[in-house]
Amino acid sequence: MTIANPRSAIRFPEFDYQQRYWMIIDGEQVQAADGQTYRCVDPFEDAEWGYVPVAGASDVDRAVRSARAAFPAWAKTSPFARLELFRRWAQLIREHSSELARLQVHENGKTISEMNMVPGALAQSAEFCANYALTLHGETVTPIMPGHTAWTERVPIGVVAAIAPWNNPLGLLQWKLFGALASGNTVVVKPSEVTPVSTIRLIELALEAGFPPGVVNVVTGAGATGAALVEHPGIDKVAFTGSTATGRSIAQAIAPRLIRATLELGGKGANIVFEDADLDRAAEGVLTGIIAGTGQACNAGSRILIQSSVRDEVLARLENLMSQVVIGDPLEPTTQIGPLASRPQYKKVTGYFDIADGEEDTSLIVGGRCGTDVPGVTGGLFVEPSLYATPDRASRLRREEIFGPVGSVIIFDTEDEAVEIANDTEFGLVGGLWTRDLDRARRVSRQIDTGVVWINTWRAFSPNVPFGGRKVSGLGHEMGLDIFEEYTEPKAYWHGPDNS
Incomplete structure (x- = not known):
């Protein structure tokens, strides 16, 4: 087996190993209410770096409340206005592509040759979702009842919890984040505790692009943070990628509330x-x-x-x-x-x-x-x-x-x-x-x-081809031309006969 020569110089001079990172709630950079943090680990060096907040239940509650408060205005925002924000965001992603790629290499050891392709794919996916959202239309229906008229429209679900895995945090978050936001939902993102910083940076770019406060939020931490988010009564849908075991736990947690979920789980191809x-x-x-x-x-x-x-x-x-x-x-x-x-x-x-x-x-x-x-x-x-x-x-x-x-x-x-x-x-x-x-x-x-x-x-x-599993590999699909069926619901309207 051929061995690549390791770098003898400092591998990431642009990142301070003592740097403190911030969650994003209601458009602001915040630490955990109780001040708890943990450290990331560079798997190549097996060395710790950075300090990341551990969100407690109160932090999760603040993020969900922020997303809930932002939802009515965002849902009413014209899809053309959303498209302009997505275009700016995509441009910023392209401009910061090297930074995003290197951050993820630092977090989970994914090769730079593979990561160099990810930011461009993110930008394309963002533009695809925002453009496709322009095509969301209802239909006029001729009902069975004489004299009545009926029509439909697709409306956003509400507040989405987007929970991304550590193996491909940016690539797999995009499948949830862009479709949810483009169709008028607000989002609380929970990245894996292994790979939080690249996700934080992605959402910072969204704020820089002009997304309103509360529309997209980030809370960081491990299993307890994710559980608090999933179990929060203000969440209307969970979009999760991860293990089948965790997917089952999420399904059990949300079953009493009868909320929707997209679960992209394990495989053995x-x-x-x-x-x-x-x-x-x-x-x-x-x-x-x-x-x-x-x-x-x-x-x-x-x-x-x-x-x-x-x-x-x-x-x-x-x-x-x-x-x-x-x-x-x-x-x-x-x-x-x-x-x-x-x-x-x-x-x-x-x-x-x-x-x-x-x-x-x-x-x-x-x-x-x-x-x-x-x-x-x-x-x-x-x-x-x-x-x-x-x-x-x-x-x-x-x-x-x-x-x-x-x-x-x-x-x-x-x-x-x-x-x-x-x-x-x-x-x-x-x-x-x-x-x-x-x-x-x-x-x-x-x-x-x-x-x-x-x-x-x-x-x-x-981005225009669906991805999803059968059996214990999950529920629902991500990407594809039908993605907005996962993040919107049909709403029916009736008009009775004119009796004048």
């Missing part, structure tokens, strides 16, 4: 390689599904299904590709895998190496080392990209979401067997297949029980 595929492209796609985001992605292709007739050819290609993967400082442009995002995540992923050692039928194909066991890596929260053969259906590596660069290899003989194995999971977020046969591509993709299917590609996204 099957990446199927058929014998007629372009094997070079397929191997590269499989590698992407394993290592992108250091494997910390709900859309990872963590189950690799290979047709038996090309097993040796595909595995040889994968072993060769993985031997060339560059692991190291995420600020280096050539680095393909940075560190895992946090100490708890490092402990979780490395624990699966021990689990694999204890499974009778599971065997290591390549990788399996962590931390200082990886040649050339002297620190940081690193694991080596790894592949395991998992013929046993009960294997935990095969069934559980590891959320690291660890792939489970499964061999199949027939097309029907591939489909059956792909669907043999509680998850249903993404899946994919590699084949030159167009009929097979159509036939198999329709049978894969996931919200997204990629054919001869992996990890393709666009």
Whole structure:
């Protein structure tokens, strides 16, 4: 494995390691009412930096009340006026793209080569949502009752709690934030405690663009902060990305209030390689599904299904590709895998190496080392990209979401067997297949029980294409032309007959 040379100079000279960051409530920068803070951790250096507020229940209440107070005026704001604000915001995002990218690298170790693409995508998504909001229209209906007229319009829901994860905080927040705001809702954002600062900066740019106070707020903290937000009676909808376990807890918490939710949860994507595929492209796609985001992605292709007739050819290609993967400082442009995002995540992923050692039928194909066991890596929260053969259906590596660069290899003989194995999971977020046969591509993709299917590609996204899961992978969809159905509701109006 090739090791990127770490930087010997201070990696982030623009950020003061003792800097105090602020929440944003009602257009103001505020600390927690009780003064509590915590520190971020740079996973490459495994070193603490900055001080971030820990929002208590009173801080969450203040943020929700601010959003509630701002909602009536924002809901009445012309979508054309909102569009102008979004245009300014998008321009500021572009102007601060390097800052936003570097902040997220600092927070969670995502590679700069991947992060450099994110701010541009944010700006495009903001403009898309604001422009598409101009097309929100109701309809006139001819009802069954004689002499009556009826019509509808789509109205915003109210105050949205947008809870973003640590693995891709800016990229996944955009799917909630822009659609909610563009359609007239106000928002309280709660970023992960691992990655708060890049989100704070994004919302500071919104205020700089001219968004009114209270329209978008940020509270920071860990699980208790998120629970206070979800359980607050002033919240009308929760939009969450994270683990299935946390998604279930949120659903239980909001069930008595019967409020709406969009839950984008876990995944265990099957990446199927058929014998007629372009094997070079397929191997590269499989590698992407394993290592992108250091494997910390709900859309990872963590189950690799290979047709038996090309097993040796595909595995040889994968072993060769993985031997060339560059692991190291995420600020280096050539680095393909940075560190895992946090100490708890490092402990979780490395624990699966021990689990694999204890499974009778599971065997290591390549990788399996962590931390200082990886040649050339002297620190940081690193694991080596790894592949395991998992013929046993009960294997935990095969069934559980590891959320690291660890792939489970499964061999199949027939097309029907591939489909059956792909669907043999509680998850249903993404899946994919590699084949030159167009009929097979159509036939198999329709049978894969996931919200997204990629054919001869992996990890393709666009703001006008929906993303969401089936089974325990979630409820509702983000992005796409129907996004505003998630953040508005139809309202019906009746006019009776004129009896004059």
